[in-house]
Amino acid sequence: MSAIHLLPDALISQIAAGEVVERPASIVKELMENSLDAAASEVSVQLAEGGVRLVRVSDNGCGIDREDLALALARHATSKIASLDDLERVGSFGFRGEALAAIASVARVTLASRRAGAPHAWRVDDRGAAPEPAALGSGSVVEVADLYFNTPARRKFLRTEATEYAHCEESFRRIALARPQVLFQLQHNGRTLHRWAPGSHEQRLADALGGEFAAHARHIDAQAGNLRLSGLAALPAYSRAGRDLQYCFVNGRFVRDRLLSHAIREAYRDVLHGSRHPAYVLFLEIDPAMVDVNVHPAKTEVRFRDARAVHQFVFHAVERALAVPQHAGSAPRPETPSQVGAAPTTPARSAMSPRQTALGVEQPVATYLEFVATAISRDADTGSAAQDIDASPPAAADNDVSPAPPLGHALAQLHGIYILAQNQAGLVLVDMHAGHERILYERLKAMPDGAPATQRLLIPAVFSASARELATALEHGETLARLGFEVGQAGPAELAVRSVPALLARAAVAELVRALLADLRDFPAARVIEARRNELLATMACHGAVRAHRPLSVPEMNALLREMETCERADQCNHGRPTSVQLSVAELDRMFLRGR
Amino acid sequence: MLLINTPKEALQAPLQAVCGIVERRQTLPILANVLLERHDDQLVLLATDIEMQIRTTAPGAAAGEPVAVTVGARKLQDILRALPDGCELSLLLEDKRLNVRSGKSRFSLQTLPAADFPRMAAADGQAVSLRVGQGAFRHLLAQVQYAMAQQDIRYYLNGLMLLVEGTELRAVATDGHRLAFARTHLETPLARAEVIVPRKTVIELSRLLADADHPLDIVLGAGQARFAFGDIELVTKLIDGKFPDYERVIPQGHPKVLRLGRQALQQALARVAILTNEKFRGVRLVLDEGSLRVLSTNADQEEAQEELETAYHGDPLDIGFNVTYLLDVLNNLTVSEVECRFADANSSALFTVPDDPDFSYVVMPMRI
Numbered sequence A: 001m002s003a004i005h006l007l008p009d010a011l012i013s014q015i016a017a018g019e020v021v022e023r024p025a026s027i028v029k030e031l032m033e034n035s036l037d038a039a040a041s042e043v044s045v046q047l048a049e050g051g052v053r054l055v056r057v058s059d060n061g062c063g064i065d066r067e068d069l070a071l072a073l074a075r076h077a078t079s080k081i082a083s084l085d086d087l088e089r090v091g092s093f094g095f096r097g098e099a100l101a102a103i104a105s106v107a108r109v110t111l112a113s114r115r116a117g118a119p120h121a122w123r124v125d126d127r128g129a130a131p132e133p134a135a136l137g138s139g140s141v142v143e144v145a146d147l148y149f150n151t152p153a154r155r156k157f158l159r160t161e162a163t164e165y166a167h168c169e170e171s172f173r174r175i176a177l178a179r180p181q182v183l184f185q186l187q188h189n190g191r192t193l194h195r196w197a198p199g200s201h202e203q204r205l206a207d208a209l210g211g212e213f214a215a216h217a218r219h220i221d222a223q224a225g226n227l228r229l230s231g232l233a234a235l236p237a238y239s240r241a242g243r244d245l246q247y248c249f250v251n252g253r254f255v256r257d258r259l260l261s262h263a264i265r266e267a268y269r270d271v272l273h274g275s276r277h278p279a280y281v282l283f284l285e286i287d288p289a290m291v292d293v294n295v296h297p298a299k300t301e302v303r304f305r306d307a308r309a310v311h312q313f314v315f316h317a318v319e320r321a322l323a324v325p326q327h328a329g330s331a332p333r334p335e336t337p338s339q340v341g342a343a344p345t346t347p348a349r350s351a352m353s354p355r356q357t358a359l360g361v362e363q364p365v366a367t368y369l370e371f372v373a374t375a376i377s378r379d380a381d382t383g384s385a386a387q388d389i390d391a392s393p394p395a396a397a398d399n400d401v402s403p404a405p406p407l408g409h410a411l412a413q414l415h416g417i418y419i420l421a422q423n424q425a426g427l428v429l430v431d432m433h434a435g436h437e438r439i440l441y442e443r444l445k446a447m448p449d450g451a452p453a454t455q456r457l458l459i460p461a462v463f464s465a466s467a468r469e470l471a472t473a474l475e476h477g478e479t480l481a482r483l484g485f486e487v488g489q490a491g492p493a494e495l496a497v498r499s500v501p502a503l504l505a506r507a508a509v510a511e512l513v514r515a516l517l518a519d520l521r522d523f524p525a526a527r528v529i530e531a532r533r534n535e536l537l538a539t540m541a542c543h544g545a546v547r548a549h550r551p552l553s554v555p556e557m558n559a560l561l562r563e564m565e566t567c568e569r570a571d572q573c574n575h576g577r578p579t580s581v582q583l584s585v586a587e588l589d590r591m592f593l594r595g596r
Numbered sequence B: 001m002l003l004i005n006t007p008k009e010a011l012q013a014p015l016q017a018v019c020g021i022v023e024r025r026q027t028l029p030i031l032a033n034v035l036l037e038r039h040d041d042q043l044v045l046l047a048t049d050i051e052m053q054i055r056t057t058a059p060g061a062a063a064g065e066p067v068a069v070t071v072g073a074r075k076l077q078d079i080l081r082a083l084p085d086g087c088e089l090s091l092l093l094e095d096k097r098l099n100v101r102s103g104k105s106r107f108s109l110q111t112l113p114a115a116d117f118p119r120m121a122a123a124d125g126q127a128v129s130l131r132v133g134q135g136a137f138r139h140l141l142a143q144v145q146y147a148m149a150q151q152d153i154r155y156y157l158n159g160l161m162l163l164v165e166g167t168e169l170r171a172v173a174t175d176g177h178r179l180a181f182a183r184t185h186l187e188t189p190l191a192r193a194e195v196i197v198p199r200k201t202v203i204e205l206s207r208l209l210a211d212a213d214h215p216l217d218i219v220l221g222a223g224q225a226r227f228a229f230g231d232i233e234l235v236t237k238l239i240d241g242k243f244p245d246y247e248r249v250i251p252q253g254h255p256k257v258l259r260l261g262r263q264a265l266q267q268a269l270a271r272v273a274i275l276t277n278e279k280f281r282g283v284r285l286v287l288d289e290g291s292l293r294v295l296s297t298n299a300d301q302e303e304a305q306e307e308l309e310t311a312y313h314g315d316p317l318d319i320g321f322n323v324t325y326l327l328d329v330l331n332n333l334t335v336s337e338v339e340c341r342f343a344d345a346n347s348s349a350l351f352t353v354p355d356d357p358d359f360s361y362v363v364m365p366m367r368i
């Protein structure tokens, strides 16, 4: 018996299907693409049970002749290209002629279609019978029912209905984003969830992604030779914990391309924290002959003939859009102790030596205490001070003249990011966010798993959530509860947080929960807490920690420094970066060429 | 050119009144200045932080053409503070410098032109005007302002909601964990108006208002509010946003009701608070027939307990709270008794004043 034999046709199709039809969302993508290739101006998608039981896509496109109907379901039958030459400059989504065949090998497919001018429509299914007449306006309806009915093993890999629906919605959104001139409609289990009317690119972006993103993004429209990049890139402040708001299109086709995401990431490099992800929707237009779309089964990767040029172009276009002049007003001017001290007149006119001779240790400490006292009384003066902060009392209050603590006494906040503090050795610079993050992380780790102290919210934090976020929140309710969050659905596309861990009672709740959901997505609910507890706690710490540009009063800063001193591993933040840096007086003197 | 010649105190008080809002950290140098304007026989003083502006006057300005200039607010204040009490001083504008003279002291300060000083334009559009007593309004603020949020990303919580409806003026503040509501009554019914006054303005108003029956004129307009009292006029921008529906949050019909002496409860809580977990300050209230116990435990397993007698008849309850939220309301009330209402350990608690429907405080529990 020969060891090598040809595979039966049906099995070949099923193997191919494994690559093309990963889950219901892939079917949504293939069918919608076919509708757009047929020049439809209206595309409607109906799903049942997350697309597992039914995906039906109807369009008003050109339709299929009776003679071609059966061919449409056959392997390697396409109307879109005829030669290798065509393939090299393909402008349609489809070109392999295998999507419908692949789908038909793992689900029950019915196809009804009517050409413009034909007296009526015709219908075929995947059982090979001759077409029968059907009633339909012009256009096509493709129905895919009972996915994986014949391959139960694959059925097991499908997730909950809500998750599968969320993936379908994402496919729908990707396709709709690139075609604002087409009307798209999405129904699930009989309910219409989206109806996006034809309109401008801006309108479609707002429909598909919500106005918040557009409001925080820069417009990009750059052109060089036969390359054009347009779309929106969000400002760093709108960055995300996950990659869920990254849309790249090449000639209208959604892609996940390493080269492009690298170029964009580089453009954000200077302005974005390492663990955050930029949000963007970018459309690259390029001569079809300069890009190969036939490199990936689902066509989500491309290969550029001149990769370097594309990388350069995209990088510069995005970087330029982001590099807007920072408005000088945002950063508070640092204050130096000399400004606050007794009454130094302009040094030029002063007859005194510009530097007070040291009288021993007490002297500078005493001056410092005076400074703290003034700073506090001034805070109280302006009324902007920490009114309801129960920070530990400042050093001045208990007249502590003993040597300064390791991280010293806070002097001021620098650019809303660093705390400047004076200790025995000299100057200490502390990254306030990183330091606070570490403290919170250690404290969260010490929190009992399963029953952390939680604060209930009087005004629940409600935020608009994508279908994916909704699904994740519902699937992982238990995990969230064990972390101290009570999250529930508040509307068709809204989540409400009703309880938060008491340790994070003051955090930006919505943002924090969104980040957690991004972490939890695609993880089997049962195992997540064991496997990833620390990771989740790190996310919570990062979001609970004081954000840059939050003004801190001197007592608040001192409280933070004291806590860092008693916290384990406080010298490094969760990402392994240092939290504080010491500059000794000797080092400072050297900088100023003193003592030479 | 002489601007004013006056006893030090007559200038120092109005200067202090306006300069409280001058921020220490300035991005625009002129914002660190105070505007001085000689106008008829008065010296007008005006300071701003862009979000709000305070204007007042000092009597006894020199006669002459109207003239205006701006000068560093802190420095002028520091100079006045350092001059001997009871001295006479004069301000003179000479060659773009402001000279301060008193006895043998001479100070020459640089100035910036008054024309560059940002003044808030009066807002047009619909406005509601009302008059209340300064003391009454100050009391209204004091009853709720501690519940305002601070630097919350829900920016509309970083302020206090004022609502005029019929003959009522209501004030509401919440930080999302607790909410305080207070109300005062007006003589004549007015058109409805709802605004959110920024936190800093509220604190400044409380500082400036007198605890007396003198009138306060309030104008609530579109995006802007004006408070005029004594010689002071404070104009502030308002927070543009939708304040949470406070009425839905105030619970109705909580079945477990008890009355407690305010100070007794306050002191018991303050003592028990010493041994709470310092990070989230949780205390347990355990309610039984006839008694309320207040308990705390900290991370080192140290414990505190207080027991208060009360005429309570109902089901037992064991509920946790952030002690700060309870102390806040007790510290800011002046009455002798408070009424507390509970449902279960997951529902809010309501604090009111017996026989006074004009105050409510709602606080959410904490699971410890």
Ligand SMILES: Nc1ncnc2c1ncn2[C@@H]1O[C@H](COP(=O)(O)OP(=O)(O)OP(=O)(O)O)[C@@H](O)[C@H]1O
Binding pocket: A030, A034, A035, A037, A038, A059, A061, A062, A063, A064, A072, A073, A077, A078, A079, A080, A093, A094, A095, A096, A097, A098, A099, A100, A101, A140
């Ligand atoms: N909605 C539709 N309207 C008109 N014609 C359609 C429609 N759907 C499919 N067809 C026809 O059926 C053919 C087969 O579709 P199929 O998706 O299997 O292959 P393809 O789109 O050509 O290539 P690919 O496998 O790359 O998607 C198409 O070439 C097209 O002629």
Ligand SMILES: [Mg+2]
Binding pocket: A030, A033, A034, A093, A094, A095, A099, A100
């Ligand atoms: Mg196709």
